[in-house]
Amino acid sequence: MKNKTKAYVSLLASIAIALPLYILIHESGHAMIAILCGARITNFSILQAHVISEGGTYNAFTSSLQSAAGMLLPLLCLFLYILVYNQHKESIFYRILSTFLFIVPVGSTFAWMLIPAMYTHGDAPAGDDVTKFLKESQINPFLLILCILLLDAGLILLAKHKKLFSNYQQTIKSLQGKV
Numbered sequence: 001m002k003n004k005t006k007a008y009v010s011l012l013a014s015i016a017i018a019l020p021l022y023i024l025i026h027e028s029g030h031a032m033i034a035i036l037c038g039a040r041i042t043n044f045s046i047l048q049a050h051v052i053s054e055g056g057t058y059n060a061f062t063s064s065l066q067s068a069a070g071m072l073l074p075l076l077c078l079f080l081y082i083l084v085y086n087q088h089k090e091s092i093f094y095r096i097l098s099t100f101l102f103i104v105p106v107g108s109t110f111a112w113m114l115i116p117a118m119y120t121h122g123d124a125p126a127g128d129d130v131t132k133f134l135k136e137s138q139i140n141p142f143l144l145i146l147c148i149l150l151l152d153a154g155l156i157l158l159a160k161h162k163k164l165f166s167n168y169q170q171t172i173k174s175l176q177g178k179v
Helices: 003-036 060-084 092-108 111-120 129-137 141-161 164-175
Strands: 039-045 050-055
Touching: 003 039, 003 050, 003 060, 003 092, 003 164, 060 092, 060 129, 060 141, 092 141, 092 164, 111 129, 111 141, 129 141, 141 164
Parallel strands: none
Antiparallel strands: 039 050
């Protein structure tokens, strides 16, 4: 298979893997907290991207954590993935997939920066995880934005240190015949 064809197939396969995997881990984060609080999971759907539980004992902290767990578990998994990322592996698929495994969870944190700004103006979507988190935790929306920025910056620096971005860039340039 030609390298350009391999790159396109890798790109499509990476999207097909990264998005459902993100949804699975996101919803698992919510489910884990529900289970830890004694709830029973009655519906878990990747296709519809939701988890429904019944029962359980929650307080302000656990309710806040359940709202945030959908964002935090994928970022924790990403952190662990970056730690074991093999910067010397030259596989086109590995490099493209690794980049998408980074982009999807970090990209999801933009809602955790945008919605707090909307929240301060009373425009935040009512059922959203971020809105629920802000209501349950009573954290200052601007402090939340700062925390998310710092979390993203840490992941970006770690990925840069592990050469995830430069490997991707090198792969794309080699496919264009510029290396």
